[in-house]
Amino acid sequence: MSKKLCVLFLFVPLVAIAEDFTSYMDTETIGAKRFIQAHPNWDGRGVVIAVLDTGVDVGVMGLLKTSTQETKVIEARDFTGENVVQCHEARMEGDWFVTNEGRVKGIKKTDSPVFIGFLREETLKNSSVSDLNSDGDSKDRFAVVLVKQGAQYVAFVDLDGDGDVSDESSHRSYAVDQRPLRFRSTMGEGKVSVTLTITASDAGEKTVEFHIPGNPHGTHVAGIASGFELFRQKGFNGVAPGAKVMSLKIGDTRLAGGATVNESMKKALEYASKWQREHGVPVVVNMSYGIGSEMEGEADIERFIDNLVQENPKLVVVVSAGNNGPGLSTVGSPASSSLAITVGALLSKKNAKDLLGLSLDDHVLFPFSSRGGEIQKPDIVAPGIASSSVPEYQTSEVFAGTSMSAPQVAGLCALLISALEQEKIPWHAGVIKRALIGSGKPLKGYSVFEQGAGIPQIEEAVRLAKELSKMPSSEILLGYQIKTTAPTGAGQKGSAVFFRTMGFFPDKENQIKVSVKPVFIKDAKEEQKKGFFRDFGLSTSDSMVKVSKSRVYIKGEREAEFEVFFEPKGTPRSGLNSGVVVARSGPDGFSVPFGFIVPQELKDDG
Ligand SMILES: [Ca+2]
Ligand SMILES: [Ca+2]
Ligand SMILES: [Ca+2]
Structure with a gap:
């Protein structure tokens, strides 16, 4: 009898279905799980993820150790002054x-x-x-x-x-x-x-x-970005189990809903930047925090973030897009910051099935995920629901929101940086952001205004980052600033061509001017800036979107210009008509989303 049991015991594990925790923590859709299987040392080690949130409980399973058995949470500060x-x-x-x-x-x-x-x-x-x-x-x-x-x-x-x-x-x-x-x-x-x-x-x-993490939000976010053996389960990991965590608390529990004020956010960001410089360790900031912005892209905190990244390009800032969708122009603040990586939320097939009991044919965007408009955001999208670490007082582990998709990307940045550091490839925040965007795989059926470049793919992002770092001037180039007319945007300017004005149609007679210039790190020398040259081929994603030139180059800091317009076959459909102008220069490039809304009434007028 005991012999039989023994045989059974040995046999059962062989036929049992292998545990697959990605049903609850989907690190597969962005390619992280297979990436770490292929390169076990590129799991975020050597990188610190600064979680600007409601505080991280440093004592919960999954946040005790890194994959290399070091203490996971190395610093925990509160910038609200409440305790x-x-x-x-x-x-x-x-x-x-x-x-x-x-x-x-x-x-x-x-x-x-x-x-x-x-x-x-x-x-x-x-x-x-x-x-x-x-x-x-x-x-x-x-x-x-x-x-x-x-x-x-x-x-x-x-x-x-x-x-x-x-x-x-x-x-x-x-x-x-x-x-x-x-x-x-x-x-x-x-x-x-x-x-x-x-x-x-x-x-x-x-x-x-x-x-004192008085709200479970920050602990959940930290688990998604970098959890290792959550709930004591081998293999139940966040995106970058090798990364360390710094908890920089900005959510003030004295305010309703753990709301934050810009001041504590700024202090925490400055602290992260200073820590980075003093320790020489790469820091990825995750901010699953935000407020609706009346003046998109113009908020003080966004300029602050852009400045900080220009001053310290070893600081990568990831921000959640916000949960104010599905309307257009719903990306808030600080998500509109142009040098931050802004992340929208998708529901993956796997999460839909195993967390919600829904059968999907393909991944979908969560309706709540904030959309762009005059501002070219979100940059990318990632799974926005997970079962993750929470403090003991919290009774449910499953949260959904763009708050959950941002740490997926913060974790992804850590993987990318750990790969580049170990391969001794130079990088900065601009390389990381452009590589992730360049690796984006669009979801079917969604416009660029809804999903940006789509779902980043880590293996491809590493390849792109290597290519980008070899390009001339890569050491100073953070990205490109797009400026165009946006009648409903702040100061009538935007980074996407977007019209929702009644009675105006951006056609051949009403072409819209777009200007582009490079954004350099603050430390770039005049000679380096003067020596910048990039030649781009222009193309459009849709035959109804036209661009005035087929090539354009940028020399030094001078703006390059071109015009875009719509030339629809027949009457444009009511609702959003959109496409994108793509500028490519080898692995480098930028894009200009183009959209206009045709109200129902216009269509009736013929
Ligand atoms: Ca005592
Ligand atoms: Ca008492
Ligand atoms: Ca008590």
Whole structure:
């Protein structure tokens, strides 16, 4: 009997269907799964993904280690200022150290001053984790003690809230000791990992910043970008399991829905850029965050991002397109930033079947995925639903949105960069973006306004990046700035030819001028800029879209110009008529989407 069982046991795994977690985390549609199978070392190692979000829980399965068994989350900061504890010098009263705010005991005898402050559950009342110690209320406060050990300040946190820190261990900033904390009570343990950062100097301020992921969004996003063995399952990985993560919290739980303000976003972006320069490690920023923009492309934060990338081209910025579709011109801010990679969301056949129980003949765009218009966005699309890592307090792991498609592409950038770094091929943000766009495989049945270049394919993107880096001036060229007339765009300018004006038709008599110029890195020298030359062949995707020239070149920083117009056979159909002008120069190029909307009424007028 036992022999029989043994035989069965050996036999069963051979016939069992191999586990395929891509049903829940689709890393196959963008080619990541087979890419890593073919090149196991190009799995994002050597790259840090900065998740600007609601905070990442550093203690959940899937975010503990990288594929090379290093600590996954190397830094966790909060730029909202919502959980910064100010510590004040305490006086001794018997066993107690006392300030106006309260008292704490259990501090070892020391000659140097002791500083204490308090973290209050109350300040987290709009979040999912206001009950940090799981005792059923949100009224507790926990003492935080700062004392000097040698030349360094260390923190003791009264995790069980008993007013005594003799039962607690000392902490340095998370970036140094990488040890998260858990609050606890007699009723159990808190359901979230907390990290801290100490800012203290003898003469200056003494604060402890707590990073508390009070919303599951950021943890989910981090799992998609770079999870390794999610839910303890071998093979259940995000896109770049070798990449490390930096959690830069910008979602303020004091504001409804974890909304953010531009200021914390800017601080976090600056921090990521500074960290990149100081450590010399490539950083991919993921921002699954955004707001609707009244003035597309003109928002302050977008100029800020474009500037930052020009100043530090080793920083790649990926942004979610937004969930305001299916209408046109629904891409918000900062998704309209021209040097960011903006990602729309698709529903893949596999996810549709296994996460939603829907049978699809082909991938479809999610209706909610924000569309372009006057602004040439989104750049690409990727799967926008996944089962991914979440903090313990969250009861469902499946989220959908462009928030889920952006980290697919952030992960893809990490794969691409790890390949280029290991092959010693020079790159910068412009090479990464143009390679991903160039590798795009369009979804059938959608216009360029809806999906940009389509679904990026990593193997092809690596090939293209190698080609692009060999082209003259590649070391300074980030991309191309397209300017054209857009009557309904901000300042009547846009990066796509897009008309929705009644009674105007961009035909042969009303040709639309398009001008193009190169965008260089800030450090480019005058000589390098002057020496730039690119010759492009122009073509159109649709016979009704016409372009005035067949070739155009760009010399130096001078704008090149051409005209585009529509020449439909018969009456244009009502709704969106669209095509795209494609400019190619070997592996390099740019495109100009062209669309105009024919209202129903016009058609009736004949
Ligand atoms: Ca509590
Ligand atoms: Ca309590
Ligand atoms: Ca204690």
